[in-house]
Amino acid sequence: MLFDQVNRELELAQRHLEVLQVVIERGPIGILKLAEETSMPTHKVRYSLRVLEQEQLIKPSSHGAVAGDAVEQFLSDFEKDIDELISRAESVKKTGQSF
Numbered sequence: 098m099l100f101d102q103v104n105r106e107l108e109l110a111q112r113h114l115e116v117l118q119v120v121i122e123r124g125p126i127g128i129l130k131l132a133e134e135t136s137m138p139t140h141k142v143r144y145s146l147r148v149l150e151q152e153q154l155i156k157p158s159s160h161g162a163v164a165g166d167a168v169e170q171f172l173s174d175f176e177k178d179i180d181e182l183i184s185r186a187e188s189v190k191k192t193g194q195s196f
Contacts, residue, residue, distance in 0.1 A: 112141065131162070
């Protein structure tokens with residue numbers, strides 16, 4: 098369907114956010130402990146860690162993942178960014194209702 102990709106991306110973003118939250122709250126934390134804490138398979142945790150590291154939201158340490166340099170700015174922009182997504186979704190909804 099038309100929105101399958103959007104739904105997949107939202108699910109992925111939610112997974113990344115869950116991993117990020119655990120890293121912020123409990124870091125340094127390794128992959129196995131993250132998988133246990135989030136109830137996710139290790140391959141999914143590993144992928145989320147890679148994405149979060151590319152965004153500089155986490156960084157590796159000898160004891161596991163820790164919050165990265167960009168996390169403070171990300172958290173301060175989070176609500177504004179989510180509100181923009183909601184606004185866009187509401188606009189799409191209005192467009193669809195006009196048929």
